[in-house]
Amino acid sequence: MLAFIGRSVIQKIVTLFFVSVVSFAIIHIAPGEPSQVDPLNPKFTPEMVERFRQAFHLDRPLYVQYAFFYRDLLTGNTVSWKDNQPVLHKIGERFFNSLPLFIVGTLITWTVSFPVGIRSAIFRGGAYDRSATLLSYVLISIPGFFFAYMLIIFVVGQFQVPVIGMQTFGMTDTPWFFRLNDRLWHMLLPSMLGATGGIAVLSRYVRSQMLEVENQDYVRTARAKGLPWEMVHYKHALRNALLPFVTMFGLILPGLIGGSVIIESIFSWPGLGRMAYEAILARDYPVILTINFIAAVLVLIGTFVSDILYVIVDPRIRL
């Protein structure tokens, strides 16, 4: 076990190094310059551009820039080129805006898709199964932004649910109960939207895992010896079907950064995805690279956690 952990940590550090090289190369070799050092930008005189270039080390060769950048990143000193704020501080602020959205969305996904998937598997081929299948295909295929606008028209018109930002303007002096309520209402639509795609994919996966286990010999034996229906499905089948999902706890980590760009920009939610989008628009290289680096670290930690969990849960796997 210790040998496995050591080996995979070393492997992941090597991978991370190459990720940092590739992302740095992609950003810097692509044509165009950040707006602060663009000679075509009328706001800046040539002297200012020259000063910026020196401050950002842009006049040095690429590998020196690479060393400077990752030295700053690892010591926590990177600053954004746009407003000279420390990048880690900015990201931390946005991270705590995205986190509740992510947690609520994940909770909705996992609590809804298991009952749906299990029921589809038990009554395979029935009306419920077929309509759930079609509905999940529709939810997978619908463009997120189109679905968001349909929901906005419907929900805003019918229930007056707020759809812009994280809280109503001017709510800061009201008692905490009203503030909390306001925050929850604002979170409703974005987190539901974040969850729908997840529900569609995960419930299909639950269904196929359940079907796989229901065909096993021990389930047939359990049924043949006359165990009650619930016992067969929920104790013999479900417990074994749950095994692959333990590993998925590790794999949802990267979703914190990846999937929220479009939803956050529709709902003006000041989260990480929107920050990444704005950084890309402004060509704010330090912010883009830092977010990319954190995303890669999350992916690697996620796979590592899921490997370890699998070993703990499944006694058949020996390292």
Place this chain on the structure above:
Amino acid sequence: MSPETTSRAFGLEEPAAPKRTRFEEFWRLFRRNRMALAGLVIFAFFFGSAVVGWVLTSGNRPLFDPALVRLQEKLRPPLATPQATSLKPEERPVGGRYLFGTDDLGRDVFARMLQGAWVSLTVGFVAVGISVAIGIFMGGLAGFYGDRRIRLEQLLVTAVLLAGASLLTAGWRASGAWMLVLGHAWLFWSISPWGIRCRKSLPAGLRFLRKNTLMVDTLIMRFVDIMLCFPSFFLILTVVALLPASIYNIMIVIGLTSWEGTARFVRAEFLSLREQDFVSAAKALGVGNLRVIFRHMVPNAIAPVLVSATLGVASAILTEAGLSFLGFGVPPPHATWGNILSDGKRFIFDAPWLTFIPGAAILIVVLSFNLFGEGLRDILNPRLRERQ
């Protein structure tokens, strides 16, 4: 003795192959899966309208002009008749009605949707074509030649070439060019007959150059791991935003960032096929490696690739729509479904058709690809196939 008489002599009857061809069997199973059939029909309709739309909306004087601005006719609802008095005869829509209404500049939404269909189709197919080609190449290499070792000299040559190229792009032209020349000279020398002869009797001091290092399989699969570390939509967004806006860049970027799944499938299939008897038989007959790969192994490994390619077209169309929605898509005068929707969202309460028509079109087309792909997966998977 002719073959027939031989087989008769040994008591063999006619070959006992199934009477139906592979395609007939496939079609028989496919017709039963009603959702997949619906997907195929919708896809055929979409394909037809994209091709027809491309013909009708391009050229100097197209039948449906997607770029014709009629400011006096803006935001007319679907099926509205044009106000004949204020329009020149050649500005009138075909059929005397705006089938899908007009947008905020008075452009005919039907013409724009036709033009956008072609964009969605090409983006989906070209992007997936690129990703499948890279995926089969990388996966096949890792699966078939995976246990070969890479020699130190090969790594050194690659390092010299890469260093030369990166020095060149970093602005150190002279040293970069020298490195490139040196690397190429080494490469050509080592594959020349003289170099090969020389290689066999290396002096003891240089023998370490022929030392084996890591395996091909390790190299490729670690590269796949590296690519999987990037959040894909974020990576696509970054690259597309940094490159000049054009439809070809979007296709290439989507293709270059989505081949990892295909590579893993193909590698797994190749690893199991390589050990099968028919491959050993082909090798024993002296069939060349390339022929074994392309005639014997690729056709047997293609099923999961087809499924993932069909699903990949769906996700490529969705990605392109998302990019257009965020404003990084195809540059403005050209219409795509994503940017019709994105322009129309400002008028969502006054002109809902500008949001709903492109949105519904994307939904239906992507749904048809997903249904078709899932149906294909069920049919090609022999374990799920029902007995007759």
